[in-house]
Amino acid sequence: MGWFDGWFGSSTTTSDPLKSLDPKLREFLERESPVKIQQQIQEAEQAAAAAATKAAAAAEAAISAATTSQTSQQNSADAPTDSRPKVPKESLFQDGRYAHLWKTYRPYAEIEAESKTDHEKLMDVLDGYKERKHNIGRAALENCALQQEEWVNCMKSGSWEDRMQMCRHQVQRFEKCYTMQTRFLKALGYQSVYNRPAQVEEDIQMHADKLYQRMVEQEKAIEAAKQEGLPVPKFDLSIPGAAEMAPAIQPRPDLEKSWKEKLEQLPEEERAVEEAALRADLQAKAEVAKNVQKLWDEQEKEKQQRKAEGKATVMDRITGAFGSK
Incomplete structure (x- = not known):
């Protein structure tokens, strides 16, 4: 084997200083040589740069997609504003919620005005x-x-x-x-x-x-x-x-x-x-x-309308009689 020749003074000369080494050790040194380490570092840096570029592109695409989605949501929120169910100002939810409960609502002042006498x-x-x-x-x-x-x-x-x-x-x-x-x-x-x-x-x-x-x-x-x-x-x-x-x-x-x-x-x-x-x-x-x-x-x-419908009251007849005079 190689190391026995070195111990017993083998006269074999060669220009390759690694020739006398054990093949496994030589293979290890060739694999771990500085040149190859630098190449591996460069390859690792290139791979990292490529991965960073891909990540940046993916992030930019995600941001663009999120912006587009937000814009579309905002447009969709603004667009149907007119189509939302309308609720009166008394409602605490002006976005149209519970609009079905307000369909028959009438302000108290309006109801009171209708119930007032002349x-x-x-x-x-x-x-x-x-x-x-x-x-x-x-x-x-x-x-x-x-x-x-x-x-x-x-x-x-x-x-x-x-x-x-x-x-x-x-x-x-x-x-x-x-x-x-x-x-x-x-x-x-x-x-x-x-x-x-x-x-x-x-x-x-x-x-x-x-x-x-x-x-x-x-x-x-x-x-x-x-x-x-x-x-x-x-x-x-x-x-x-x-x-x-x-x-x-x-x-x-x-x-x-x-x-x-x-x-x-x-x-x-x-x-x-x-x-x-x-x-x-x-x-x-x-x-x-x-x-x-x-x-x-x-x-x-109103009096003429009641008279036309045949629903004239006693007061209508009295006022009509005094008015005719």
Whole structure:
């Protein structure tokens, strides 16, 4: 064998230093030579790079497929929005769930309106007009809270002279504030539109207070000019925004004449505001009359329908008899 020759000094010479090695050892060294190890490393790196490329391509394909699926799902979710069953706003599930339970739903206000008598409908219209006047007074009181507080403090702990006069000056300031605030609120259309957002009404109330404060400053400037002997400054006394809300209803000649007589008794700086308030009141009354006439027309239509169907009531006959006379 090979290693015996090496031990006993074999004279065989060769240029291959590995020739004298054991064939198995030589085979092992050839298999594990650095060149082949580097080749194996390169092959492993190439295989890893190919695997990474395949993995990246697979991941990109998966992402693309997921994006396409998500887009299609979104489109499919957006597309049938109109085809979803509609539910009323009272439902907590606006996506159409339990729509079959809401098919026969009717708002309580609608049912209550149908069950009301003609007298109740008429009273609702009149109560709405009264409530508007009440709300205007309440808003004017809120805007005049400082003047009212001044009056109350004067009555509690005011000077002896003011209390002897029943706080006359404070009462006058409060009454003037309340009157002018009421006029501004009417002229600006406060509570003139049914079911208007509360924020809009609050903005109108704040704007009315701003106009009143501006009017007070103008009066102070006019008074100061008179005391100093200077020319009286001229101010724009019109109400911003009142022209756009000018009512289409024109007053009767006799009513317009009474308006002029009333306006002539007021100071010049208050006439424009009072006239705008009068016109706003006329518009509100015209709306009430329009609603009342609408109720009467509906009642007459229902009465004629019952008469045509042969279901006329005793009240229909009585009203018809008095109407024929």
